[in-house]
Amino acid sequence: MPDRLTAGSRPRWTLAAMGVLLAAGVLLSFGWGRYPIAPREVLGILGSKVFAVEPFWAERLETVLINIRLPRVLLACMVGCCLSAAGAAYQGIFQNPMASPDILGASAGAAFGAALAILLRWPSPLITLSAFCFSLLTVGAVWLVSTRARGKRVLGLILSGIMVSSLLSAGTGFIKLVADPNDQLPAITYWLMGSLAGARLSDVAFAALPMALGLIPLLLLRWRINVLTLGDDEARTMGVHVGRLRVIIVLCATLVTSAAVSVSGTIGWVGLVIPHLSRMLLGNNYRHLMPASMLFGALFLLLVDNLARNLLQTEIPIGILTAFIGAPFFLSLITRGEGHG
């Protein structure tokens, strides 16, 4: 009997291994790039920010590491973590394995906000802010529309998400049509492809607060998401406040998605593929699935971003790479026979 009662140590070890991998990945990513920095120098430069360390490295390397690579590496991890966590959360509360972070229009809204800001020649921080605000507004609009929809609550929400998204995509298309083809149109197109190039510490600072505000509740409420996947009536009879819980989770998932998309542009596939990969590794229990999705998402986007900046002489937009990797991977996943969904 005692054996059956231990929670099972395997998920915990897997999570710990993921954490170690992520830490190693972060350290290695600091060193990898056009100007390679040895791990000893990476630790030295980072350590010098906290302790008194005699510089034994070129000053140029410190600039590269602190101003360019550090924000980019941090942002890749944060964005990956958020998209994956939001995807896992939406899949649970909508009882739909195909749900992804943009299901309620967060990405379409951010794209429209960014395109509009570029069209109006707003400075770069305002582009991010505009994307963030439009993203939140879009999901808010979707929610309002869905409360007026007849029939099933969840279905109404998903359908209005699709409709409002396509409306905003049309808006973005129109902006691209009237944008100046010399500078605005390429800027919009590049934003839509998603990229972490040019990430600054200010972006990290901007995104950190909404991301933390969303991720912490998602982590704390993760057991309850299991109960929600059984359906509203069943969850209520088990003592779970279904409506309240769903509002909180949609709010948190939207917050982190909007924050991620506004600093990175639209990066697809992470929020769909990574939760499923985590499901295959650790099962569907959100108790382990949520932290696994977060760690795995961070690790995945970090790796892909390394490829994006190092694979070719020119930068590859990360959104293109995630699609190149994500779509075939997902196909292999669904053709492997017995699904986990």
Add this chain to the structure above:
Amino acid sequence: MMLQVQGLAFSYGQRPVLQGVDFALREGSVMSLLGPNGAGKSTLFKCILGLLPGYAGQITLHGQNARAIPLKRMARSVAYIPQAHYPAFNYTVLDMVLMGTSSRLGAFSSPGRAEREAAMRALDTLQMADFAQRDYMRISGGEQQLVLIARAIAQDSRLLIMDEPTASLDWGNQIRVMQQVRRLSNQGYAILQATHNPNQAYLFSDEILAMQGGRIVANGTPREVFTAPLMEELYGITAQVESLRDDCVRVCVPREICTMECELP
């Protein structure tokens, strides 16, 4: 009394679904609810479970007005056992049963050792402990139904509401599940189950409640209630009810339907 329903009425918009429903269920008793599709059985269950608050009349759970019971305590007053179904995601049997303990947990916590012990005890009660680490989606329908019953027991409620627990099961699993239900009632659980199988209702229950068009048309012991005229009234099929083994068993068969050569009575 574990459950007392007095003058219950409910309507969806203008359409009345339940009218003047009165009955009571005591501990250790199995009550079967018979009635054609659309008789209001599911609506009655939803009212009792607190899923449809807009009813008229009174529902009393363990002597307390159900309207006054907050959601979390409600989960420990009455448990709902749906038909075995496929959830969107696969869980282990143990995780599935653990979900029943959610009402005891704070919103931010996950089940711990005490909850796992309760879940294992519940599985033990149904002789399903060996299934704890199996995948819920890869066990048979009968086993799934027993897991859902174990979940209700882990929920710590002594009143179980079962919506056609044997509807999708093969004949053997129907009997096995009903035997477990009977055992639970011997341990003091009160069970209210909807069923479309009158023979089973006669065999396994202490009381039969028959509904038709949102009203109770019969309420009593199986011997009092289970008759051919009632079956005809409920289902609109001329019925023949035969008694076997000194009336320990009664079977209901359609009267005027026969595909082989025989003398119709």
